[in-house]
Amino acid sequence: MRKPNLKDVFLLSKITRKIGIKELDIDAKESAEEVGKKVIFFLLENLDKAEEEITELIAGLLEISPEELLLLSIDEIYKRFKGMDGLSDFFTQVLKSSITRQSNLSPVVSDAM
Numbered sequence: 001m002r003k004p005n006l007k008d009v010f011l012l013s014k015i016t017r018k019i020g021i022k023e024l025d026i027d028a029k030e031s032a033e034e035v036g037k038k039v040i041f042f043l044l045e046n047l048d049k050a051e052e053e054i055t056e057l058i059a060g061l062l063e064i065s066p067e068e069l070l071l072l073s074i075d076e077i078y079k080r081f082k083g084m085d086g087l088s089d090f091f092t093q094v095l096k097s098s099i100t101r102q103s104n105l106s107p108v109v110s111d112a113m
Contacts, residue, residue, distance in 0.1 A: 001062055001084055011057045018053065019046035 024042050026035055047054060052066075059069040062080055069077070 001080060002060075003085075004061065008057060008060065011053050011060075015050040015053045015057065018050035019043065020049070 019042075021042075024038065026038060030038075055066045055069055058077065059066045061084075062069065062077070
């Protein structure tokens, strides 16, 4: 397993654009918990729009082929990612950056992430 690199940032940019993160409707009056739920549900509803890029990203981080990744169980993927230093921070920063850029809700989004 490798640490995220610049290529991963570009892939995440494609992913956020394809899933339409700008369409996420967040109100500054919502609690951090509500924002967090909205983000999670939005991502789950739209992941299929960037299936290839998501597969490429995860396979790259796990240092396996996309074909091999698609054969792994969700539990196995989770186990491989569990404990990977800096990964959570990497994804959180990219997602936070994408959302706050379009909504200007940095305090709410920061609390939710």
